[in-house]
Amino acid sequence: MFSPSTTNVIRYSALGLGIFYGFYHQNKLTTKAKIRQAENEYHRKEKLIMQAKAEWAKKHPPADKTTTPGGLITDPNDSRFDLEAYLKQLAADDKKAHV
Numbered sequence: 868m869f870s871p872s873t874t875n876v877i878r879y880s881a882l883g884l885g886i887f888y889g890f891y892h893q894n895k896l897t898t899k900a901k902i903r904q905a906e907n908e909y910h911r912k913e914k915l916i917m918q919a920k921a922e923w924a925k926k927h928p929p930a931d932k933t934t935t936p937g938g939l940i941t942d943p944n945d946s947r948f949d950l951e952a953y954l955k956q957l958a959a960d961d962k963k964a965h966v
Contacts, residue, residue, distance in 0.1 A: 939952055939953060939956050940953075941953060
């Protein structure tokens with residue numbers, strides 16, 4: 868059907884294309900694996916950061932900014948807010964500042 872030289876050209880061309888495709892496919896798989904590994908590492912670090920933030924929040928509870936050190940509630944939207952006590956505290960602070 869084909870001459871022996873034509874058969875050899877087709878055979879070696881197919882072999883070369885197969886080797887080229889093998890290198891290309893292996894490179895593609897390696898790149899995907901590296902990307903997946905980098906993403907997994909990023910998610911692992913993100914998880915560790917979230918855990919560290921949670922532990923830090925447990926050890927350092929946020930200060931309540933609606934109360935003074937004496938326990939006076941300064942947030943007017945709070946149902947326990949006492950306007951008279953708040954005004955007395957402001958007057959006392961003002962007197963201390965002017966002395």
